[in-house]
Amino acid sequence: MIPDLGKYADTVLWSYVVSIGLLIVLVGFSVIRGRKVRAEMEKVEQRMTRNG
Amino acid sequence: MSIAAKANALWEYANPRKFLATSERVLPFFWITSGACLVVGLVWGFFFTPDDYKQGSTVKIIYLHVPAALMAINCWLMMLATSLVWLVRRHHVSALAARAAAPIGIVMTLIALATGAIWGQPMWGTWWAWDPRLTSFLILFLFYLGYVALWEAIEDSDTAADLTSVLCLVGSVFAILSRYAVNFWNQGLHQGASVMRAGAITGTDTEEKVSNIYFYPLLLCIVGFVLLFIALVLYRTGTEIRARRIKALLTRERVNG
Numbered sequence: 535m536i537p538d539l540g541k542y543a544d545t546v547l548w549s550y551v552v553s554i555g556l557l558i559v560l561v562g563f564s565v566i567r568g569r570k571v572r573a574e575m576e577k578v579e580q581r582m583t584r585n586g
Numbered sequence: 587m588s589i590a591a592k593a594n595a596l597w598e599y600a601n602p603r604k605f606l607a608t609s610e611r612v613l614p615f616f617w618i619t620s621g622a623c624l625v626v627g628l629v630w631g632f633f634f635t636p637d638d639y640k641q642g643s644t645v646k647i648i649y650l651h652v653p654a655a656l657m658a659i660n661c662w663l664m665m666l667a668t669s670l671v672w673l674v675r676r677h678h679v680s681a682l683a684a685r686a687a688a689p690i691g692i693v694m695t696l697i698a699l700a701t702g703a704i705w706g707q708p709m710w711g712t713w714w715a716w717d718p719r720l721t722s723f724l725i726l727f728l729f730y731l732g733y734v735a736l737w738e739a740i741e742d743s744d745t746a747a748d749l750t751s752v753l754c755l756v757g758s759v760f761a762i763l764s765r766y767a768v769n770f771w772n773q774g775l776h777q778g779a780s781v782m783r784a785g786a787i788t789g790t791d792t793e794e795k796v797s798n799i800y801f802y803p804l805l806l807c808i809v810g811f812v813l814l815f816i817a818l819v820l821y822r823t824g825t826e827i828r829a830r831r832i833k834a835l836l837t838r839e840r841v842n843g
Contacts, residue, residue: 537633539643545708546646549701550632553650556700557814560693564818568825575828578835585839 600677602827609820616817623810631803638800647705648796649804653811654697655723655764661691661815662726662754662761665733669751679823681747682830684754686822688734690815695727719776722763729757743830 539546599605631649638645665687671680702720703713714720733753740746796804 537643539646540637542643542708545704546643549647549650549704550628552700552704553654553697556693556697560690561814561818564689564822564825568821571825571828571832575832575835578832578839582835582839 597675597677600675600679602679602831605679606824606827609824613817613820616813616820620810620813620817623806623813627803627806627810631800631807635799635803641709644705644708645800647701648800649807651698651701651705652804653808654694654701656808657811657815658691658694658698658723658726659761659765661687661694662730662757664819665691665754666758666761669754672747673751678747678830679827681743681751682826683819683823684750685737685747686826687819688730688737690818690822692727692730692734694811694815695723695730699723699727717776719764722760726757726760726764729753729760733757743833 599608628649632646635646637643665684668680668684668687671677672684699720702723706715707713733750736750736753737746740749
């Protein structure tokens with residue numbers, strides 16, 4: 535499945551692993567923090583509406 | 587609609603509610619198209635392009651290294667534009683957009699530096715050299731870290747936005763140097779531009795350029811990185827707007843007892 539990368543196989547594969555890994559971490563952290571903040575905002579807004 | 591009217595319509599997005607409503611509507615498009623472009627571009631480049639006659643299979647690193655380096659520079663330029671909007675017109679959304687973009691810039695610069703080092707080892711015989719382009723990229727990376735640290739260090743968000751905007755103006759020198767360092771100082775290991783050069787694309791110059799076999803998947807990866815950057819900036823700016831609202835609501839709650 536993986537093409538023959540010859541003597542540079544480690545070099546190429548490490549580049550892809552590091553880069554795609556960093557992109558996944560960036561998107562993952564952004565989405566997790568986004569959801570947390572959105573939920574917290576809704577909670578605070580509901581509390582403030584309840585308390586007038 | 588005249589150009590002036592269109593430009594004025596842009597300022598409507600300085601309203602956080604309008605910004606959030608519009609970004610929620612367009613975000614699915616940017617997530618899906620960026621994912622599609624990246625998957626197709628990377629699979630095409632990795633599996634279906636041949637080895638280079640000089641660099642062997644390491645040429646496949648180009649599909650990550652070049653788009654990440656481009657975005658590292660352009661992210662800072664976007665932060666410069668939004669920082670200027672903040673300094674001139676005091677729109678909070680623009681300051682928050684700059685804040686939201688900085689961690690993306692950090693990751694893009696890190697990918698460019700890491701893939702550059704991994705690629706450089708077999709090609710140049712060294713992981714790192716104090717070459718003008720590499721050094722200016724490292725300084726740009728440190729500026730990104732300083733920018734994020736400054737936002738975190740200052741309690742008052744307006745003061746933080748002011749100071750980080752000034753830092754952004756200063757750091758722009760290095761963002762531009764990262765792009766043109768090779769042209770300014772004709773020395774070092776890193777080659778000059780071989781992709782985003784007008785003459786290379788139109789074929790009117792005689793310098794070596796990236797072959798079309800590599801260029802088309804690379805172009806797709808660049809488009810994918812640009813779309814991913816837009817998606818992340820929109821999403822993260824929305825998060826920053828909500829975080830600011832939470833802070834304002836909690837302050838109001840405390841004041842009202």
